Amino acid sequence: MPSKPDPSSRTILLLVVVAALLTSAVLAPVAHQATSGPDGTVMVVSIGSSISGSSVDEAVAHLRDARTNDSIEAVVLSVDSPGGSAAQSERLYMAVERTAAVMPVVSSVQGMAASGGYYAVAPTDRIFTLPAAEVGSVGVIATSPPDTPSSYIKSGPDKASGRADQTRREVEELQSAFVESVLKHRDLNMSRTELEHAKTYIGIRAVENGLVDEVGTTADAVDYAANEAGLDSYDVTRRDASPSMGLLLFEETANGTVVLSESTDSPYRYYMTVGEPADEVVIYNAS
Amino acid sequence: MQANPLRLVGTFLLVVVVIVGAAAAVPLVTSQQTPAPTQLDNPQFQPGNTLIDEAPQDGSIEMEADAEPKTIVVDAGHGAAPSAKSIDPLVSTLVANGHTVEFFDPQADRRATLNDSLREADAFLTIAPTQRYSDAELSGIAAFTDAGGRLVVLSDPASSGGLSSLLGGLLGLPTASSGPSTTHLSSQYEMAFQAGYLYETDSERNYAAVSAAGANGSLGDGVENAVLRDAAPVVVGGDATVALASADGTTRSTTRRDGSYAVAAQQGNVAVIGDSDFLAPDDAYRGDNEVLIGNLADFLVSGEKSPEDAPTKPTPSGPRGPAGPSTPPAGG
Helix, strand or coil: CCCCCCHHHHHHHHHHHHHHHHHHHHHHHHHHHHHHCCCEEEEEEEEECCECHHHHHHHHHHHHHHHHCCCEEEEEEEEEECEEEHHHHHHHHHHHHHHHCCCCEEEEEEEEEECHHHHHHCCCCEEEECCCCEEECCCCEECCCCCCCCCCCCCCCCCCCCCHHHHHHHHHHHHHHHHHHHHHHCCCCCCHHHHHCCCEEEHHHHHHHCCCCEECCHHHHHHHHHHHCCCCCEEEEEEECCCCCCCEEEEECCCCCEEEEEECCCCCCEEEECCCCCCEEEEEECC | CCCCHHHHHHHHHHHHHHHHHHHHHHHHHHCCCCCCCCCCCCHHHCHHHHCCCCCCCCCCCCCCCCCCCCEEEEECCCCCCCCCCCCHHHHHHHHHCCCEEEEECCCCCCCCCHHHHHHCCCEEEEECCCCCCCHHHHHHHHHHHHCCCEEEEECCHHHHHHHHHHCHHHHCCCECCCECCCCHHHHHCCEEECCCCEECCCCCCCCCEEEEEECCCHHHCCCCCEEEECCCCEEECCCCEEEEEECCCEEECCCCCEECCEEEEEECCEEEECCCHHHCCCCCCCECHHHHHHHHHHHHCCCCCCCCCCCCCCCCCCCCCCCCCCCCCCCC
């Protein structure tokens, strides 16, 4: 005849069950997450406006996060930039190249990837573009060397002045490195000479001449990057590499128009930009 | 039953040591070292692959020694305004060889006329003028060259499109605004500048600097590699000869066609060169530019003007010279 359970044993059994339930309640979501969550994350880094020291600081930090964060499996650069400082464009190029060496990096050209803006996307694994985006302008532009200021006493003949000949030669040297960088990463359907003309092409033409790979949106780029990283399911995290706001200036132009402009970095000598180098960007025009 | 206080303290310390020790030990086992940055292989940034050797600038500007002392007038009016500094190598060479260089500057002396200056001159040099010469001045220049005075017109692309009109009646190639020229000068000179500039992308120099070599005529003697920046192409007809031609592979900006282009031409007493930068101190000794400058100096002082006071008097306005807006000549 079975003995009647001891009341204290029942209590212990009940406590064990309750403890198991509580433990399961804590561990079950973790187990569920482990089996049903995304395989990883695709980081989308937006690079807009002109390429300056502060915008590249941001972009480089985001790319470093992507390389060091285990959950980030791929990066998409969403680019809309006319270029900017030559040195900062090179710095961004190297950060992108370093990231592309350890994970899939894909580009999506929004409106423009020209000059330094194209330098940034050149080393990526695949470049998507909108049909009407502007791509190319692989070239260098420099401000003329200043004349010798007469009101200063200088330690040497080239202090605070320059010779056009040196600037011309250095433009050629920077251009050579820029062109070689593009040729290193891109299999172009145009001659080096045509590339050196530094023309800007619409997206469709850029697909044909090999500056980009195909027409597509950022969604296409994210999907491609995730596939390259072997992610069946993924999260997307977005980062912005906008330059920090510089000094805002209210100016009144000759015709009475009020313009709000933002001063950019200190003027450099060499630029990789689709237009003339500017030391300020007009962000509001009350005309 | 009362708990032993020592046992309680011991239990407390044991629990703390185990937990804190585990917290310290787990990272030692599981942590990863910061990965070393990926080494980038970018030979395009290595100095040996990218830097351009600076071309030596040597040589000296030489002139033939047997020319009599001559007077060369340089036009500083008509928007040309060459500074003495910008053409110093040529001026210094002429002066050092016993010749006189005068600048015609109507701003400095409002009573001065070009024809007065030409009457005293053996040669007239004008560099990229931007304002039209009056009919009287064009007639004066024509009489000056008819008498054996030397005329040299230098251009740069900024003014070359208009130069053919400014001097179209003088140099003699018809322009869109002047129509076919009927002056005897047109059959005499038949040289003009074309619009646009020449460039060369395949050299180590900046694309806007082209290499030119002597073809025919004294200006190109001994010139194998003149380096001309922003050179305008020159078109010749009739008996005019190409004095300097750009290397094969030169492209004209307006047509984007490759080839060898005339960049200097001469006929009799008149010469045109589609560039003026080669006279600047920075460029005077680049390539064979010093040879070209020497040839130009010789050309300026090699004329024999007769009568010596030509143009004898200001000529009333004649048919020479376009009156309409300047238009570059057609052609490619």
